[in-house]
Amino acid sequence: MPTATYDGTSVPVDEEGFFTEAGRWTEPMAVQIAGELGIDTLTERHWTVIRFMRNQYAEKGTGPTVRALGKTSGVSVKELYQLFPKGPAKTAAKIAGIPKPRGCI
Known part of the structure; x- marks a missing residue:
């Protein structure tokens, strides 16, 4: 299995880096x-989404889709795309250290 090194620690990742x-x-x-991933600064709004992703993963075993994120995280879909322009659910999941959400390509 591949690994990646972040903050001086080697962690197991899948073939896409999740x-x-x-x-x-x-x-x-x-x-x-x-x-x-091209996001130079994580604002408090980024952290809101990242923590929400981690909580959803802990509760349900998968991260939420963009639609679910927009409805339940307190961050609108429009803002999600501003925060994570390359795909909110997929990018936020990678930053949050969880596997790629089901339904993401």
Whole structure:
């Protein structure tokens, strides 16, 4: 299985770079992952989505879709695309250290 190194720690990832063990993630890793994905600064709105993604994963075993994110995270779909322009659910999941949500291509 492939690995990636964030914040000096090697973590297992899948072939697309998503964490396979969400428990290995830390907030400093999120900052580094975001930078690699072209997001230079994680604002409080980013963190709202990231923490929501992690909570949903912990509760349901998968991250939410963009539609579910827009309806339940307190962040509108329009704002999600402003925060995570390359695909909100997929990008936020990667930064949040959870596997790719079902339904994401």
